[in-house]
Amino acid sequence: MHDIRAIRDDPAAFDAALARRGLAPAADALLALDERRRGAVADAQAAQTRRNEASRLIGQAKASGDHAAAEALMAEVSALKERLPEIEADTRAAETALDEALAAIPNLPAADVPQGADENDNAVEKQVGEPRDFGFPAREHFDVGAPLGLDFEGAAAMSGARFAVLRGAMARLQRALGQFMLDVQTGEHGFTEVAPPLLVRDEAMFGTGQLPKFAEDLFHTTDGRWLIPTAEVSLTNLVREQILDEAALPLRFTALTPCFRSEAGAAGRDTRGLIRQHQFDKVELVAIAHPDRSDMVHEEMTRAAETILERLELPYRRMLLCTGDMGFSARKTFDLEVWLPGQQRWREISSISNCGDFQARRMAARFRTPNEKATRFVHTLNGSGLAVGRTLVAVLENYQQADGSVRVPEVLRPYMGGLEALRP
Known part of the structure; x- marks a missing residue:
């Protein structure tokens, strides 16, 4: 607003x-x-x-x-x-x-956001890690995962397209990824874990900018609630219509939740595999910051997401999005793109955005400085730390072996009972 x-x-x-x-x-x-x-x-x-x-x-x-x-x-x-x-x-x-x-008008871009029309005009800020030389033709995750417990046909039979069933060690690997991400974000980066509602009212969706513009991309229940497309909605609205003490800022929240998107605007895109699903798990990061320090918090949040990729030893690059590729509520966004050898391309695995006071105005979220009667709007920030399904895709493709197995990254083995590989 x-x-x-x-x-x-x-x-x-x-x-x-x-x-x-x-x-x-x-x-x-x-x-x-x-x-x-x-x-x-x-x-x-x-x-x-x-x-x-x-x-x-x-x-x-x-x-x-x-x-x-x-x-x-x-x-x-x-x-x-x-x-x-x-x-x-x-x-x-x-x-x-x-x-x-x-x-109805999107947020205004920050002064240092590059001018551009679309994703082709985004700026590469850095690359960490190099794509692996496999020595054999790398396969895409749905081919790698099928013999390991990744089942799209069973999901389609009960739910239709853009759903998946994960069985056995594959299901445990997804759970391990989410738990690992939460442990890092809460234990090392100061985020407070939250278990928020998955169903919210119109006001919550409006507050973070999903409504009214993106209603067709959301799932609406018969009693007038919305399934969250991201825990950003629930976590950011924790400060809705509140006046916070300046000393409490920044607040940092994280949650591992299912997310639900109808993907009405994405017909024909990524119809195979886990990249674009109606239901997926994601570890969300949200910060409520002082306006004078939100740029610093933005960098800290981006580093928090990058830490996960580095611990998993996945090649990635940081992109600064141009004016034509930013989301509706964002004033500045960093995308993290992971290398997928099966696709032979970089794919987004996290977007970390500083929304300035845009969402705070929609939510009436303010803070008060001591000895001052006037209040100011907070700045809100959000990002993925990370999208669990897309991280699973990256692990399957980057850790695949010639014999059809997939090595379990070192940092995930304690969460997998010491299992070193998924085997057909």
Whole structure:
């Protein structure tokens, strides 16, 4: 959500930031809605003030014996009483129109975000590790995993496409990945583990920017709730409509949850395998930060996600997303891309975004500095630490052996009861 006062103060800067996103100017239309809203508010206040004044003058007119004036004032009060609901309805309509227009506009990019149209314009910040030389043709994860307990046909029979059943050691490997990630993030990076709801109301989805724009990509229940597409929704909304103490910042939360996405906008993409599923597990990282320190927290969160890839000894690279490839709520995003030898390409395994005060305004999440009455909006940050299913894909492809087995990474063996390899 954007601050209409900031747009009022510098509409040209707002439109220039939208242009960096490839969007048309919007300041004039927003300011027209704002003028309508301010006019409606002024009309409502003036009508209420005149009603109160006329009511007071009625008593004076009666006391002085001026019955004609009293009758005229009573008629005026009666007319104002009838008009006020209409004036108040106009005010609400004007406020709603402005709020909806502001809510439909994505966050503005930070100054250091590179200009670009799409993923081809993202900037490689660094690469860690080199792709392995297998000495045999590397296979994709669905071919590697099928003899090891990765079952798409069984899942399709009960649930349809974009679901998977994991059996035996394969299921344990997925569980091991999630537990390992949680242990690192809570034990080494200061995140507090949370077990949040998987079903949330409209307000929670609106607060983090999923609604109204991305409704078609979500699962909606018959009682009006939404299945979370990411634990970012639940974790960020923990501070909804709160005023926090400055000393408490930053707050850091993490959760391992199932995530649910209808992928309505992704028809034909990654139809095979685990890359794009309707249901998947993810370790989410969320931080609630002081505005002056959110850039530092962003770097810390990115390093927290990179730590997982480094401990698993998976080659990866960090990308700084361009203006045309960032998510709706983000002002700056780092993507981590892991090397998949079966696909012979880099694939996103984590996005870590600084949303500034964009989500906080939608959630009314503030903090107060000691000795100051005024409050400020917090900054919110979120990212994957990591997506468990995609990490499983990376392990299967990078640790595959010529005999069809898959070596278990060293750091996961304690979680696997000492098992060193998955074998057909």
